[in-house]
Amino acid sequence: MSETIGFFTIPGESGYEDLTLNLAKRWGADCVRDCDGTKLSDQILNSGMQVYSTLCIIREHNEYVRKHPEHQQQVFLESKRILCTGSSVCLPLLDGYFKKQFQVNESVDSLRYWQVFDRTSQKEIPSSDWKYDSLSQSVLVSNPHAFHEYSVDFMAYRIWEEINMYNHVTNDWNNEPLRQLDPRYPEVREYLLQWLDAWCNSHRETSIVRFTSLFYNFVWIWGDDENNRHLFTDWSSYDFTVSPLALDQFVSRFGYSLSAEDFINSGLRNPSHVAWEGKMMDYLDFTNQFVSSFAKELVDVVHRYGKKAYVFYDDSWVGMEPYGHRFSSIGFDGIIKCVFSAFETRMCAGVEGPDVHEIRLHPYLFPVGLGGSPTFTDGGNPALDAQKYWVQIRRALLRSPVQRIGLGGYLHLTEGYPDFVDCITGIADEFRMIKDLHQCDSPLVYRPRIAILSKWGKLRSWTCGGHFHEHPDLDLLNILESLAGLPFEICFLGFDELSLDLLDDIDVIINAGIATSSWSGGNAWCSDTVVEILNRWVWKGGTYLAVNEASAFPGCDTGLRMAPVLGLILDDGSRLCHGRWPICEARQYTTLFGNASLFGKSNILILDSETEIIKAEEGRIVAASRSFGAGRGVYLSEFRYTAANTKMLERLLLWCCTNEVHQAFSCDCDDVSLTYFVNKKILVLSNTSNNEKSVHCETPYGLIIETIEPFGMVIMAKGESNVFS
């Protein structure tokens, strides 16, 4: 039984009323929710808990779609490329795509946006040289260039709402596929407003309407070959928002038009990991404006019925931009995010506007979890899974609180997993304890004040657009996962807003990623002004911390635009004949690097004898440092989240600012983090490992020796017994 109650959302399940009410009591739940495919019974609805209803506003309108298929959502696709070996080329449009997801939009409005390309010469074919054959759903190119490749960018309806499609295909469902509407069409908006009004009216028991989420899903293009089902997936890209109407409206607002090829981008599309050009940023703003304004209309309906409106920060969240300047104007009362990691917890906690930030814990109450691995089924260990996720989330919650936690899925699956039930009981208590610690108090923060510099800036605060397990190799994502639990003040800066005034309040800039990426900056590094501002700021005392290929720019002779600050060169093979400075570790940095472990980069060379090597590995640089005026350039070859690397990053950041690695409260164990709440003089030790840890902590109040159980958390108040005196 929980020692504390509240701030916990339980998924109710009809047919399991006793279980629902029993677990609600054990976990201290004050709120009950429905889930995809579940409906709550009266016994649950009347249990005294607040009721939460999930609503995916754009789907479950198949009846409407049958009448107005032209109001379905769309996407630009590129046909498979075909080599010209004869006198004409035939391009079948949907070859290779999942036919149940797409249907060619053959309307006149659609066709005027199609483009055919010679992909060898990268030149567009004039429309007089191609025609669409509706029967074969192919484009025929006349007068092609022999042995060049051709493809067509065309528009297709998305005829299956993607989340429904995924659940359907994964779980072998038999019910009718759900279609999805595009609220760009005024008729759709009017229809949805009326529909929502009726829904609110007929669901008096619902206290909270949880939108899942708004209108446009993250892009998720499927192929017809099961060996490569997911052709393109990005949690932050806007490919699923296009339509002839949207593009026409875009011209009216911006005075120029977007083409199919702006979206197809030679088949590369526009993943959010690659720095976007101005056009796509305009399109983001354009879509965000529309999404925000219609979302506000929907929220107003909910509010009119005295209900709260929460939104799910996943799935159909595209265009919503919780870190954008329009989000708070929508008027959501709460934001909910399902989280696996510390950075996602901070991402939810940091959204401004809603009163309630709620996280959905993993594992969900489903038979299988990530990548099909067993959870609540043979071979699964949901209690261990829950603990592993929780200790990462806890690191973030100790730095920055959220208001609620909860679970999702089918409650009956917990039967037979009593250790899971116990584990959640413990987690709920720990959550409420941490929440209490943050009441009128905050954890100690050290200098330096840190800015994450990327092309996205604040808009992608605490994220690289996706989950950790999807992109485990992104340096910045790993850094965010470490920083999420570290005692520093973090802000997110875009290249466009860089100025010396703004940087006055920053001690360290972290800039991380591979050359082309939006995270390292990509094409933002073409600007001399950026380099000049950063050079000047470091010279005056700042630290520029570069990871991997940060500041790389193709036209730059040293490979890295910040080469003078870092004292390093990124070689693309052009320096095969240049001499190389020897790579020797400077002994004084042994403690600084500690037990951290990273791969060195063989194509990072030393600029001159003034660069100091913090760490090398088989002749490859792992970490380096260089004085630059009153400041410093620091380099890491990559970053991967581990406990030891996190502690190294913490020491490195302290050292950048102070030349020392000392902090007032410190702990000698990589797996144990330490948080000090200033007003209440409370020290929290939390163990992220599955092993018992004995630690020595230095504090201004003396040395503390403590043993912490696996995944355990210890809270000590100053003056309490002999542990913190």
Add this chain to the structure above:
Amino acid sequence: MSETIGFFTIPGESGYEDLTLNLAKRWGADCVRDCDGTKLSDQILNSGMQVYSTLCIIREHNEYVRKHPEHQQQVFLESKRILCTGSSVCLPLLDGYFKKQFQVNESVDSLRYWQVFDRTSQKEIPSSDWKYDSLSQSVLVSNPHAFHEYSVDFMAYRIWEEINMYNHVTNDWNNEPLRQLDPRYPEVREYLLQWLDAWCNSHRETSIVRFTSLFYNFVWIWGDDENNRHLFTDWSSYDFTVSPLALDQFVSRFGYSLSAEDFINSGLRNPSHVAWEGKMMDYLDFTNQFVSSFAKELVDVVHRYGKKAYVFYDDSWVGMEPYGHRFSSIGFDGIIKCVFSAFETRMCAGVEGPDVHEIRLHPYLFPVGLGGSPTFTDGGNPALDAQKYWVQIRRALLRSPVQRIGLGGYLHLTEGYPDFVDCITGIADEFRMIKDLHQCDSPLVYRPRIAILSKWGKLRSWTCGGHFHEHPDLDLLNILESLAGLPFEICFLGFDELSLDLLDDIDVIINAGIATSSWSGGNAWCSDTVVEILNRWVWKGGTYLAVNEASAFPGCDTGLRMAPVLGLILDDGSRLCHGRWPICEARQYTTLFGNASLFGKSNILILDSETEIIKAEEGRIVAASRSFGAGRGVYLSEFRYTAANTKMLERLLLWCCTNEVHQAFSCDCDDVSLTYFVNKKILVLSNTSNNEKSVHCETPYGLIIETIEPFGMVIMAKGESNVFS
């Protein structure tokens, strides 16, 4: 004692006359040479052997240089880059350079070629904004941009002939540094012609004048810090040929002028590993024209005295271009190359024009060898070294003969190394046996006919400009080392000359290297025509074998321009959101890949389901294949010369052409190669390993089982005893 005699050049040593004559007898020498710092005594000169004299024509004229320092050779240098943190910037020119090598050329002629750059904005500073201060040897920049970096491209005399400088510094010599003259100046040419005439006249005993080599050394720029002494080294670049006079003459011929920055190239210079633009190719041709014409004048002098003129294909060979169209017009009677490897042996053997191709074996008779490792001194094992080099050279000699071999250095050092003396005796005999095999006979050659496609084409036949130990990571150099001993016909093609007619005689094109390199083609891949020709040629039945990043071009959406043929994509991180085809080896290729071992590339992705994986390693592609019309694209992630990889390459090449790996004569041991001389029906087995090998060889005449001693060679004639019946 040698069983055979002749075709062997021994270095004579005065004071060791008996040793010289004794060893000459043991090794079957018919020619005696002098060396740097040695002079032959009358006893040696009159021993009946031909006499070979080495001559470095542009040095040993310090008396002349004292009178005309302005006739010394020169180079463009870039000063160290300085960050502007105040109101002006001072750029000291020679900071960081080895002061004994360079001296600023302050003449008016020189200064008009100087350029000052803002290296941050990559813009040139107008000459009104900078001035040279002779006293401090610095350039002062006025009105600089704060926090930008500046440097100056300037011209310097090279005041120490580089080979002399190297020997001097390495061996702590005390004699006067030798200066070098630039024969661009008409006065120098006249002086050198008279000097050579006088030399020939006073050296009646000399039969062969060996030029070491002509006028311009490979570029070798030294720094003042012993930790990074060799700032820039390239055996094939033209940096050491510049002068105001040369640049002025260039304008007259080509109608446009070259700037200092054309040579400095943002500090990257123009290493021969990076594809040159047209300007540098014009400059190469311009210099080659001059070098060839003056070399011919010198050779004519030698011939007038009834002597032969040989040239050394190393050191000051720049501008000579033995694979260029002017080389044979110079009239050299012989060409000599010191070789460590098989590819260098083929490089020497393949030069057209001279009657005599001679290779200088390693180790040289010096106390220390490569990188300062001991040779004829404590810890050295010169006999083992000699064997290891020889078995590689032997692979090449079995395919393509040279006329002579020889040694260099100080003969007295062989005392105390009787095993070395024996080893050379054996090598000399093996050489002469192989030479005999090639008389009126040639080794069996299989299809395919192979072309190496690079930006350099024929001009850099059998080389990537330097030794194996300098650039062990160059894929093409490793491939050349393998091919040098394989039974195929090889030619070298440039991108500029690609045509379908030319390709009619080719079965496989090998194209190898990293993206930017001249070996893979670099910017040559911007041409649609190149892609079109190759697509068409493969479609008709050719095989395009790509290694590493061959066909990579930055603007190409698939990363590789030959992606349709290879069925592979080179990802720069832009495809982080794209689905990936699974990487599974196709079982039928197990025998094809055999014992080979190469690292896979993580950024090579599969284009579609038609690509077959020959070999993968931890999810990274090592080797792949794809049908393309009647032809095929084949990919290798890298290439490194080993015995097993060589055999794999041999199988792969046979398979490309025939879909089988079978050849008429084959051997089951990676370390043993097999050569069949067609007319004499002689089979040669050679073992490159230091272990005894028992091998099974399949031949049209039946199976042969044979044991070969370490480093051994077995010659079998058909009909001889029971081994080859």
